[in-house]
Amino acid sequence: NNKFFVGGNWKCNGTKDSITKLVSDLNNAKLEADVDVVVSPPFVYIDQVKNLLTDRIEISAQNSWVGKGGAFTGEISVEQLKDIGCKWVILGHSERRHVIGEDDQFIGKKAAYALSESVGVIACIGEKLEEREAGKTFDVCFKQLKAFADAVPSWENIVVAYEPVWAIGTGKVATPLQAQEVHAAVRDWLKTNVSADVASATRIIYGGSVNGGNCAELAKQEDIDGFLVGGASLKGPEFATIVNSVT
Ligand code: 13P
Structure with missing residues (x-):
């Protein structure tokens, strides 16, 4: 079994005060030892969180620039994220794909660049409701996965997050069987298209x-190795319950 991985994606939520409270709740929570725990604050609060949060929990960014920093107004570089203590970055989140308009190639390049700087990638994939209803769930997920696979030299520092778009922020969680079916298919795709070792060692986490x-x-x-949590990660005790659901 792979080590359980639970990430809290705070998205564009919080204030200095609410984040101080959340960090204090996380510092006081009892977390199972055998779980990788990561939280992903908005950029502007990462430094605050890094300074207050226990080292037990690692920090992720929610996005990063596609290459080296420089004249890119409004962007944040991977080097800067490393400088303030980020070990991970979430890439390909559905909100960046479908609300902001990032495409597979751009996301793949971002992943390759983050890995080249030794920042781990939480690589998100997932189908929309109409794609699921049209029987295209696997096609969509495999196409998004292939864009990562084509771009990255190694899978050592990647966690795959399956997040069906229809389940994100809707209260409509995938059933355990629906999630398991896609996770098993993703692992199988990795086995066929990358390697058997990568397929068995890569954490595939569920979000939505x-x-x-x-x-x-x-x-x-069997194939759910953790979670990427949005709304419920804004509540310290509930997030701890999710971390401690490791079996
Ligand atoms: P919710 O848990 O709020 O549905 O969000 C999931 C998500 O998008 C995590 O990245």
């Missing part, structure tokens, strides 16, 4: 309306 009540059943599934 995960909460303290539904995490335990999902965590039991």
